[in-house]
Amino acid sequence: MGNILIVEDDPSIRKLVRVNLVKRGYTVSEAGDSHQAIALFQEVPVDLVLLDLLLPGLSGVDICSWIRARSDVPIIILSARAEEDLKVAALDAGADDYVTKPFGQEELLARVRAFLRRSYVSAKANDSRIQIGELSIDLEARRVFMGENDLHLTRTEYAILAELAHHMDAIVAHDELLTQVWGPEYRGSNHYLHTYLGRLRKKLGEYGDLLETVPGMGYNLHSKKIF
Structure with missing residues (x-):
């Protein structure tokens, strides 16, 4: 189904997201801070990242830039409404999508499904x-x-x-x-x-x-x- 890395410092949100993903067959890795996130990204195969913006250590924007410099794995930002500037910065750093807290689990799952199955536009023109x-x-x-x-x-x-x-x-x-x-x-x-x-x-x-x-x-x- 896909390997998903959750980077979120709030244990209750992390648990809720993990339970819903595992229930639907996804493999999940969890990180509570930026250092754990970097270590896990280097150790385990990751198909999609769910990334909180406010983290201990490096910010979510910094993590987004670090990942994007090494991989084109989809990154979905988890942001609060008050973090609008950080959300824009994360999108500029290469994030693919965002959901605003508090978010519904079905909304988040729909976005995860869309990114994991979507195939980016292939070349359909005659010229390359x-x-x-x-x-x-x-x-x-x-x-x-x-x-x-x-x-x-x-x-x-x-x-x-x-x-x-x-x-x-x-x-x-x-x-x-x-x-x-x-x-x-x-x-x-x-x-x-x-x-x-x-x-x-x-x-x-x-x-x-x-x-x-x-x-x-x-x-x-x-x-x-x-x-």
Whole structure:
């Protein structure tokens, strides 16, 4: 089913999440602080990380950066509403998703299932590389370059850009994009697209305007600069 690492300093939350995951057949490892998290990540195979933001020792953002430098394993952030700035920092550090405390167990389990079964967008275009000015999308290597510089997109950011690239100059509906990138459970969760498209535009710099928001419909990746 999958090996899941829970990094959470609250024993009661850790136990509740562990019990529900084990009940559904997942293998679970637990860490109560950042040092345990790093040690376990290096010792056991991990398919997904559930990561609290406020931890003894290194912060959840630091742990997220450390993991992302070594692996593209999905990371779901567990955050309280008051930790909005930390949540944004974690997303910028490479986290794939977040749930806000207090969260329902079924909601968390649905997100775990979606990430463990989702297959990221595969290359469906005839060419393995899409070139728009200095912007290069390498569909085979799953990397994006601006000139010679790797933009270091997260898996989710790449999946969004690749899906839009496969439908170049056409509008991709909100729910279609959500389904292709996150899974059918995320239909209607348009705030995800708003968050990730904003971060993607920022990384694309002057080419960010290639990503057009079509109000009430979806998103369009243009094949040439429109500014």
